[in-house]
Amino acid sequence: MSPTVELPRDLRQVLDAARTIDRRDACLQCRSRARTICAPVPAAAIDRLARLKLPPRRVPAGDQVYAEGAPCDEYFTVLQGWVALTTVHEDGGGVVLDYALPGDFFGFQGNSEGPRAQSAIAITPARLCPLPRQGVETLLQTDPLVSAHLAHLVAVHEARAHDHLVNSTARGARERVAHLLIELYFRQNHCLPHRPNEIIDLPLTLALIGETIGLTAVHVSRMLRRLREEGVIRFRRGKLEICDPYGLIGASGVEARPLADETTHQ
Amino acid sequence: MSPTVELPRDLRQVLDAARTIDRRDACLQCRSRARTICAPVPAAAIDRLARLKLPPRRVPAGDQVYAEGAPCDEYFTVLQGWVALTTVHEDGGGVVLDYALPGDFFGFQGNSEGPRAQSAIAITPARLCPLPRQGVETLLQTDPLVSAHLAHLVAVHEARAHDHLVNSTARGARERVAHLLIELYFRQNHCLPHRPNEIIDLPLTLALIGETIGLTAVHVSRMLRRLREEGVIRFRRGKLEICDPYGLIGASGVEARPLADETTHQ
DNA sequence: CGTACCTTTGAACGACATCAAAAGTTGTGG
């Protein structure tokens, strides 16, 4: 516990000012700024957001950021780590709706007064930048650049959900797995894989992959084996080696038109 | 062709003014206004949108409103009829991503400069209110109420896509069909069915239903027969009779928490 | 009245699920 001694007012003001500068600097140096809700805020005006934000939060792997049904009073930007957005189906089965990767903004929902429609779970140790809902909502009502940008951002999320929907309903198991791997590669690197034998982080269990694309972990294991035997990939303990990038792209059924990139809209 | 005779300037001004008033009146009387992008615009300021909009467009059943890959230069509000938003999978199979019903706003996408990511097809004769993209985008940049509202609207669409995703991957065929029927009932009536033997419009073919929930038309037929034999529904040529509403809700696996309602956010 | 499309039904097949068990991996505490 820090001492609760009352500071003289002038000293407190100095401290507050210093804190504001700290926050502004943190925002200015933030590597996620270009991709999250802050993107349209010019550097000169970053205080509008810097003043709003709560202190960065560390979430251990496996912990919930928020739970389905809880009140929705914070939105988040991912600074580090992976977060899974999941829903629990009545029969006990979980479904992964999406992943939030570094730079992604998540937690926003249409009915912002209502309960959360999904849970957010850190699947690696994560560092998040929380924004209070109320503050963001009033910012949205006054700053058209931010709210217009947010509308586009959410539309990109919607497009991803649609992509996900096509992938999960209109393709076979091997294609689904390949497509997911491509998507997650793309979201980390903002391009499709092209260099042979490239190794990327993929901190997912087979169970998670299965819940993302509507398969059982057992069947995902079989599909990964098949892709391995075809010389396309090797997956082991959180690392994915893409031995044959074009083979993987072919297996995924992705055409020339690449996946939507959050950084290129507008 | 109307005569191209040059009118005297003062007469033209009178005509323009009359046209503006016509448009404003049409907006003020529009039954969709409360639900679409115009909702946050107060009646007094409706000219901002009325001036923007293009003349209402009629689209015959079966015609495309726009095609996947085409440039995205208009957004739409549905005034009458049903529109299906679809994507064509490389192997020729179509997928229905969502339906736009009267009052729904559609055609907005995150990457507004890029090609359309989906096709829109009128599945009944439809009447649409088109808005030019450019005009809406500048309106979004200047009017925070409109853009904040749009962000929430799109987030509701995203939530529906997630719901759709859960439905298509985590449930059995009978549940999927029942769930879709419930969802479409809800979107027309803004409540769950409760009165026995109620009859609603459902202008869908079995093939469309199948493409929406990831089944073949053949199997949809079997599931509808099963539900009919269970005394839950009767479906025939565009009309759905919900004989046993609670039976249908039970079959769909929907819990107490009802579907998200677009009209109740904020 | 005939054509085109939608729906229904049956039979056989296949993809993925389920069940079960073993092998590998991680983390924990002695």
Add this chain to the structure above:
DNA sequence: CCACAACTTTTGATGTCGTTCAAAGGTACG
């Protein structure tokens, strides 16, 4: 450093749900 418990991954055998193929009614529309 080792031993043990919890979890993840792999593999096989079997079962089932939904697809595919095929053909016969229905229904709308010109």
